Amino acid sequence: MREPLEQTDDAATDGPMLFGRVLDGKGGGRPIDWNKVQGWRPARPGEVLWVHLQRTAPVVQEWLEQELEIPEPTAELLTSDATRPRAFRDGEVLVATLRGINFNPGAQPEDMVSMQLWSDGARVVTLRRLSLQTPRDTLSEIDNGRGPTDAGALVTSLTEHMVHRMNAAIVDMNDELNKLEELDFDEEEPDPLLRKITSIRRNCLALKRHMGPQHVALEAISRDAPDWFEGHDRREIAETIALLRRFLDDIDVSKESSVVLLDELRGRSLASAERTSYMLTIVAAIFLPLSFITGLLGINVGGMPGVHSNIAFWIVCGLCAAILSLQVYLFWRWKWL
Template sequence: MIEQNVTDETEGKDPLIFGRILDGKGGARPIRREDVDAWEPEAPGELLWLHLRRHAPEVKPWLVDYLGVPQATSELLVSDSTRPRALREGDALVATLRGINFNPSAQPEDMISLQLWCDGKRLITLRKLPMQTPRDVIALLDQGVGPVDAGNAIAQIVEQLVVRMNQSMVDMNDKIDELEEADLEGDAEELLHRISSIRRNCLSLQRHMAPQHEALLQINRDAPEWFEDHDRREVLESIARLRRYLDDIDISKESALVLQDELRARSLASSEHATYMLTIVAGIFLPLGFITGLMGINVGGMPGVDAGNGFWIVTGLCAAILSLQLFLFWKWKWL
């Protein structure tokens, strides 16, 4: 079998991850690397699908010298420029697409690029990091219910790429729902960090998914003749689904922004209330401090000193001032 789990020692050396010959009936059979260069269809409707490691040193020479891919196209396929796009080159379709990164320790917004080239008889896909989408399609082929032609294969790859984005949308919406139901009186700094993280994720996903939407539209408009009408309809379904995901991202961004504004407003209100209370307390004790300071200076002849009841006079005066202040603050609705 060509397809197998690749160890770190072999990753990056062998350009071929797997190879399949689609039989045109939903099934496929493996093909060895040494048989790829001389491959010719043995029956009508057969399609050669090669899934390659983009960063392997042998990939570019193999594409140009043995698989007949034009030099300029091969440079595009192995390039690190992975912004989603699609173009037609004669009777071939060239595209760069992106999928959610589900590799360990990776963030979903760290999307993985998938380059593809197809002339209707051969389909070549390339990736740098492991991704599940091609293996999902391979699993369908092994069950005999996979794509039956080149257009159908591309449509299913596109569908799997888009469908897998749904889990990231669900996870992100769950986080927002959790924050909306949470007590916003908790640790404001932690909550703001979580909300900011959600907003960054939304922006990152949108940055990759918006051009992917345009790339899929380009595939649907300009695909060669071997891309049949039913394949275009499947791509249109994927485009509509991706459009809904983009709308969900916009809603998630707005929800996160509302939460962030509410949290900041509550923090500001709490800070203002504390400042207000400190101002009230200062306003109460300022005149009292002035009176006690004035009466406490060590100067002969101060009123009440000789009578021996100066302390009670000052205390009574302070009590009167305090009562008057509290009455006025209550009347002015400061308290």
């Protein structure tokens, strides 16, 4: 599941911009540097500017407000750490916050990475704090001449790649559950299994908690997007929504499977403990009368019968053997053994 960090060489030499492209309307695009982004206007019909920014850079909010004339509350939303998925329309502008799986080293599937998005149809601005591979997928398509042709298609491509990448985490969890279901729990140590199953269940709950609002955000884009978001874009994002819904259903199934495995494992552990307790109770019940007899004959007072007899010991042994045999027979008859 691990992937390389997003390349940041552009950001190191080009201000807050990680990369930028000018879409040519035919599936391709040409690179653009940070200086040329300032005051950019389409050189020919159909061109769309896309810039991907590091939102923690100190100049980003000021640039959003001054260059793009974005209202201050919206600019703060685009650069803040409020990462709950949402989307809304402001006139001809679309604003969204989306989340993707965190594939950075050391991250867990439930650690989600946010991406903020702003577009007025002629310009698309995406922002992130941590590395996110989704924009690079779309960038690769553009550089190969097979990318989106307009702003609506670009938004659709980004959301589609983001949702598709969730499939890897879900498939990994399902594979792990399948392996656990094939194990013989009687031959496995319960503690490591409990930790694995609990971790999978926690991942399912976290993904469901994050992906549920994302489903609502994508529906808002499909329903309320501006006019530059064309009919084919709405149809494609509807397919992405349907795919996300299937992923949510898969997460529900994985969550239920993990609950079943936990119940089975705990049930087996409880049954094993009960069997052990039962056997100890049987052993105690068998030796209780024998211990009583030997304890009674062991008291050191005068008048104890058989003290001077040579066969008294063997008589007591025979009596204990008879009591033991009678107990075993009765326990077997009562189906306690």
